[in-house]
Structure formats: C-alpha cells, structure tokens
Amino acid sequence: MIYFYVFILCSCVGSFANVLIYRLPKKENFVNGRSYCPNCHHILRMRDMIPIFSWFLLKGKCHWCQHKISIRYPLVEIVSVGIGFLCFMNVGLSVDFFIIFFICELLLVVSVIDFNTMMIPNGLNVSLAILAFISYWFHPEISLIHRLIGMIVISLPMFVMNLIVSHSFGGGDVKLMIAAGFLLGWTKTLVAGLIGIMSASIYALYLLIKKRASRKSHMPFGPFLSLGIMMSLFYGTSMIDIYLQLVNF
Numbered sequence: 001m002i003y004f005y006v007f008i009l010c011s012c013v014g015s016f017a018n019v020l021i022y023r024l025p026k027k028e029n030f031v032n033g034r035s036y037c038p039n040c041h042h043i044l045r046m047r048d049m050i051p052i053f054s055w056f057l058l059k060g061k062c063h064w065c066q067h068k069i070s071i072r073y074p075l076v077e078i079v080s081v082g083i084g085f086l087c088f089m090n091v092g093l094s095v096d097f098f099i100i101f102f103i104c105e106l107l108l109v110v111s112v113i114d115f116n117t118m119m120i121p122n123g124l125n126v127s128l129a130i131l132a133f134i135s136y137w138f139h140p141e142i143s144l145i146h147r148l149i150g151m152i153v154i155s156l157p158m159f160v161m162n163l164i165v166s167h168s169f170g171g172g173d174v175k176l177m178i179a180a181g182f183l184l185g186w187t188k189t190l191v192a193g194l195i196g197i198m199s200a201s202i203y204a205l206y207l208l209i210k211k212r213a214s215r216k217s218h219m220p221f222g223p224f225l226s227l228g229i230m231m232s233l234f235y236g237t238s239m240i241d242i243y244l245q246l247v248n249f
C-alpha cells in the first residue's frame with residue numbers, strides 16, 4: 001500500500017516537474033494557470049492530466065487538435081517514480097525522503113531544461129541552495145566548514161577555467177556546483193564533479209565519433225553534473241570508502 005502512495009506522490013510531482021520544464025524557460029507563471037495544449041491552447045480536461053497514463057490513453061496526441069505530445073512528458077513522470085522509489089528504499093518515508101526526493105526532482109528539471117535550452121534558470125539553483133540549507137538542519141554531521149569548502153571545491157576550478165577558456169562552462173553550471181557543494185560537503189562534491197566530468201566526456205566522445213558534433217560545438221553540462229550530484233547523494237559515502245580501501249592496499 002505504501003508503494004502505491006509513493007507512486008501516486010512521485011508521479012504527481014513528476015507531472016509538476018513537466019510544468020516547470022515547459023514554463024520556466026518561457027518565464028510563464030507556473031503556480032497559477034490551468035494546463036493547456038501548447039499547440040491549440042485548449043484547456044486540458046482532468047483525464048488528460050493523469051500522470052503517465054494520460055499520454056498512453058491519448059496515444060501521445062492532443063484530444064482536440066491531434067498535435068503530437070512529446071514522449072518527454074510520460075518519461076519525466078516515469079523517471080520521477082523511479083527516483084522516488086530509490087529515495088524510499090534508501091531512507092524510508094521520513095523527512096529525509098522529502099528533502100532528497102525534492103532535490104533529485106529539482107536536478108531532473110535542471111537536466112531537461114539545460115539539455116533543451118543550454119541554460120539553467122537561476123530560480124532552480126536558488127531552490128537547490130534552500131533545500132541544501134534545510135538539509136544542513138537535519139544533517140549536522142556534515143559540518144559547516146565541510147560544506148563551505150564544498151561550495152568552492154568544484155565551482156572555483158570551473159570558474160577559473162571559464163576565465164581561461166571563455167564559455168567552457170555556463171554560469172548556471174558554476175552556481176549549481178556552489179549549491180550542491182553546500183548540500184554534499186567537499187568530499188562528496190568532488191565525487192559528484194568527477195562523475196559529472198567523466199560522464200560528460202564519454203557523451204562528448206560518443207558525439208564526436210558519431211559525427212554529431214565538432215570540437216567547437218557546445219554541449220550542456222548540467223545533466224551530467226546533476227547525475228553526479230544524485231549519485232554522490234546516494235552512494236558518495238560508499239564510493240569514498242571503497243576508494244580509500246583501494247588506496248590503503
């Protein structure tokens with residue numbers, strides 16, 4: 001039964017994530033305003049807004065104008081449910097669940113918006129910073145000094161890199177790593193940064209080999225940093241332990 005509740009909650013939050021992904025880059029109000037079809041602007045009915053299921057019931061098309069609805073909508077909702085279960089299995093249904101789940105959802109929104117538009121809205125980084133502060137309240141075991149160093153351990157090298165090679169990173173990426181640094185503390189922030197850089201390099205190599213990009217083209221870094229932050233949030237401590245054991249031997 002509890003899994004059912006987690007499913008309902010997470011798919012609804014995923015549905016709201018879709019609203020943010022669509023409206024934030026257009027600077028539209030995301031709190032008020034009924035949901036509408038982006039093509040014919042018809043207000044959606046209740047049954048068109050059931051997370052995940054509506055897309056399949058509508059066969060991926062608007063009920064009125066038959067305009068194709070992107071598969072991104074159900075995908076974001078399905079990924080949200082996946083993230084929700086991952087959080088639930090890690091921390092149970094506690095205050096921590098809500099903090100970690102909202103952080104991950106925020107990172108999902110950051111990833112999709114950055115992927116689509118090559119920019120990260122400031123509001124999302126500020127929201128992440130607020131959640132990081134709340135997390136400090138519940139997790140004093142990551143000390144303030146640990147967190148303050150975390151704020152610069154990845155963001156500062158990125159910022160310096162930006163001065164040397166302009167536009168190597170976006171300002172949004174730097175701010176993302178400042179907020180994430182306070183959330184994770186410096187050791188886990190290093191893990192997050194490393195995973196981000198490694199996964200981004202693999203993706204860039206893939207694009208180069210497939211000739212979908214040249215050496216000069218830009219690619220969004222936010223999705224990879226977000227992946228790193230999420231993985232470090234869940235598995236950072238174990239990864240550091242394994243690494244330290246390997247070094248000791």
Ligand SMILES: [Zn+2]
Binds near residue numbers: 037038066067
């Ligand atoms: Zn329509």
